[in-house]
Amino acid sequence: MEDNIKLYSEIEKYEIININDGEKYSIVSNNDIIIDENGNMKLLVLNENYSGVSFFKRSNFSEVPWDYVKKIGTKTVIIDIDESEIKKNNL
Numbered sequence: 001m002e003d004n005i006k007l008y009s010e011i012e013k014y015e016i017i018n019i020n021d022g023e024k025y026s027i028v029s030n031n032d033i034i035i036d037e038n039g040n041m042k043l044l045v046l047n048e049n050y051s052g053v054s055f056f057k058r059s060n061f062s063e064v065p066w067d068y069v070k071k072i073g074t075k076t077v078i079i080d081i082d083e084s085e086i087k088k089n090n091l
Contacts, residue, residue, distance in 0.1 A: 006072055008033075016046065016077045019070070028077060041066040044079065063087040 012029040025031065025046045034043035048060040068081040 011072060011077065014072070014075055014077050016044070016079065018079050018081060020080050020082055041069075044069060044077075060088070060090045063089065 008028075012027070014028050016025040016028060016031065017023070018025070025048075031047050032045035033041055034045060036042050043066060044064040046062045046064060048062060064079055064081055064086060068079050068085075069077060070080045071078040
């Protein structure tokens, strides 16, 4: 495999950190990645209130376009986005 390719199984335990404000968003496996029909990563969906399985609680999440993912390091996924540019949603 090429050096710049990472498998999901390798990054699922990486912590997501926003270098714009220092916010931590848990690990990749507690969040979601939206992939388009061509296999390109489109969105990082950050679960803002992850505390395990919740059947009756509303879920708040933020959508971060993949363009704001700046680096996948050895133990972290680094994003750089201003809070005002994050699209907030809830279910």
